[in-house]
Structure formats: C-alpha cells, structure tokens
Amino acid sequence: MTEATLSHCATHDALDTPSAADCCGAPLDIAEHACQVLANKPVNAEYRHMIVKAPAGASLAQPGQFFHLACPPGASGSTFLRRPMSVYGADPVLRTVEFLYKVQGAGTQGLATLQPGETLDALGPLGSGFSLPGGTQHLLLLARGVGLATLSPLAAYAIARGARVTAVLSARSKALVMSAERLREAGATVHIVTDEDGDSDPLQLEAHLRALHAGQPFDFLSTCGSNRLLVLLQQLGNEWGVAGQTAIEQHMGCGIGSCYACVRPFRESTGSDRLTFRRVCWDGPVFDLQETTSW
Known part of the structure; x- marks a missing residue:
C-alpha cells in the first residue's frame, strides 16, 4: 500500500541540486509503504534480521540504498524521527525487503518488538546506491x-x-x-x-x-x-x-534532502584540499572513496 509518493529526480530539480542528472537509470518513486513483517529474528547477541513483504516499488531497491523507518515504541520509549536503515536484500520477484540491524537505541529497540503479521512503515527506497x-x-x-x-x-x-x-x-x-x-x-x-x-x-x-x-x-x-x-x-x-566507493552511516532528519540535518564535509575531488558539503541522505549515502573524509 502506498500512502504518498515523490519522484526522486523531480525532487532533485526542485531543490536545485547539481546532482539532479545523476539518478541511476529511470527515475525512482519514493513512497511511504505499509510493509507486512514476515520475520524478525535475532542472528546473534546484538543484531536482528527482519524480512518484510513490500510493494513492487520498494522491492526494487538497489545495493546501497536505504529506507527511513517509523519505529514503534520500545523499552526506552518512543522516537519522534524515523530511523535510516540500509537495504540488506530486496527481491522484486518475491516482493520482499530485508534489514539487518543492531539493537542499541530507542528506535531499533522498537523495531525489535515487531512480530510477523504486524506492519512496518517504510519510506523509500532512498538515496543513491x-x-x-x-x-x-x-x-x-x-x-x-x-x-x-x-x-x-x-x-x-x-x-x-x-x-x-x-x-x-x-x-x-x-x-x-x-x-x-x-x-x-x-x-x-x-x-x-x-x-x-x-x-x-x-x-x-x-x-x-x-x-x-x-x-x-x-x-x-x-x-x-x-x-x-x-x-x-x-x-x-x-x-x-x-577506484572505489564507501557507504556512510549518518543520523538524519527527513531522509529526502530537505532538512539538511545530515550534511558533512567531503573533498571537492580526489586529492583536493578544498572541501564541499553534501547531504548524506540525498547525495549519498554512497560516495567516492577518495572524496570521503574520515570522522
């Protein structure tokens, strides 16, 4: 079920982003999906593996992309903001999306409470893979x-x-x-x-x-x-x-490039001493290996 959609490339244009032409292949639709939880099991003492049934658009997520998840209340209470979660797997035939996540804060504690048959609110797929x-x-x-x-x-x-x-x-x-x-x-x-x-x-x-x-x-x-x-x-x-690429983990607000809460410095080009500032959620989360600054 899709509650709202937004063209990825159209949003680039609206935000006057220089990377508007860099969308991979055909424009992707960002949508808010109501996904049915199929499994949500621990894989070790710290991590869990969640599989959800997803609409066709969500299951087309590419390596390196992520979803912004609305987390239910957990042991530490409720969360106001969604949590970004990288795609662990996406199958357009089975129409499933998978997440592998570490249970550590209020958001992931809430995700850990989801049982098969319950609903996960997932916004995406987001970002450039x-x-x-x-x-x-x-x-x-x-x-x-x-x-x-x-x-x-x-x-x-x-x-x-x-x-x-x-x-x-x-x-x-x-x-x-x-x-x-x-x-x-x-x-x-x-x-x-x-x-x-x-x-x-x-x-x-x-x-x-x-x-x-x-x-x-x-x-x-x-x-x-x-x-x-x-x-x-x-x-x-x-x-x-x-050459190479790296995927960056970053706290985010909106996940669609509007709030600028996930801006961080990058080298202007490989070997450059000059810095530029980019939004991890929109310009990434995958970036050129040599342009990425350490933290």
Whole structure:
C-alpha cells in the first residue's frame, strides 16, 4: 500500500541540486509503504534480521540504498524521527525487503518488538546506491559491524554481472561475524578477521589485503562500517590506482534532502584540499572513496 509518493529526480530539480542528472537509470518513486513483517529474528547477541513483504516499488531497491523507518515504541520509549536503515536484500520477484540491524537505541529497540503479521512503515527506497563500473573484474568488499548489511547486496549484484568478489569481514569476535554464509552462497570468497584473534589489527589487515591484491588484483574497492577501514582502503586505493566507493552511516532528519540535518564535509575531488558539503541522505549515502573524509 502506498500512502504518498515523490519522484526522486523531480525532487532533485526542485531543490536545485547539481546532482539532479545523476539518478541511476529511470527515475525512482519514493513512497511511504505499509510493509507486512514476515520475520524478525535475532542472528546473534546484538543484531536482528527482519524480512518484510513490500510493494513492487520498494522491492526494487538497489545495493546501497536505504529506507527511513517509523519505529514503534520500545523499552526506552518512543522516537519522534524515523530511523535510516540500509537495504540488506530486496527481491522484486518475491516482493520482499530485508534489514539487518543492531539493537542499541530507542528506535531499533522498537523495531525489535515487531512480530510477523504486524506492519512496518517504510519510506523509500532512498538515496543513491553503489555504481559499479562496467567491466569490473574483481571487487573487494571490506566491512565491519552493520557495514556488512550495506555491502552484502553489492556482492550478489557484482557476481550477477560477471565480477569476482572477495569479502573481508571484520568483527570484535567470531560470534559477531555476520553475512559470511550469505556471501559464500552468492559466490563470494570470504575472509574473516576479528579483534579476538588479533588479525583485524590495521597492520595485519593491511598485509592481508596486499597479499590478496598481489594474487589477483582488485579493480574496484568498497567499504562500510568503520573509519579505520575507510582510511586504510583510501591509502591502498591511492597507491594501487584503484577506484572505489564507501557507504556512510549518518543520523538524519527527513531522509529526502530537505532538512539538511545530515550534511558533512567531503573533498571537492580526489586529492583536493578544498572541501564541499553534501547531504548524506540525498547525495549519498554512497560516495567516492577518495572524496570521503574520515570522522
């Protein structure tokens, strides 16, 4: 069920945004969807996996896009603003959308209370997702924590287009590693590094990535979920001459570019010392790897 719709590209024009022509393919309709919860189960001590039945427009969400979710009251009370949630999976045939989320604040505590058969109010799909260059041969996914949810759909997307995917998953412990089997089933080669084993340390991780690149060079890089991983991949990408993108996590107000609550600095271009300011919800949440500033 759709309660309200808004053309993504039309809103770019209305806001006089320079990236109005950058919409991926045909214009997408942003809509408020009443989605039926099919499952909402814990995957470990911190994260839950939610699957919802969604209208056709919602299930066309692309890797890197997100929905702005209206969260029911939880243990910490009610929330006034929606919560942005990256797409963990979208199936236009089954008409489902999936979310992988960490239960930590009032909003996600409320999401955790939703039971099968109940309704999730989801505004989207929102934002600009990943743009994989044509002819990409070997994609690196480097993610930690909730970043695993954001990058997982990119693996299936790349593999379907003939690319090889190597996923390096970082977590505090093996118990908190997520998406490994999902990525393997999609056809990705998976490497796991953890704090408890010590191999997620920046120096060891850098050596590991260099060895992987030496064996079969990457020609596109992607990351999400960690400032430390972002900086490392920027350094390696610059040295190797390999482009990439990163998905940014950011608190938001409206999610459609109107309130400017999610503005943050970016380099004007690769290698530039000049900064520009962009809205994560509208100009992103996926940005050029080298233009993204650390936080």
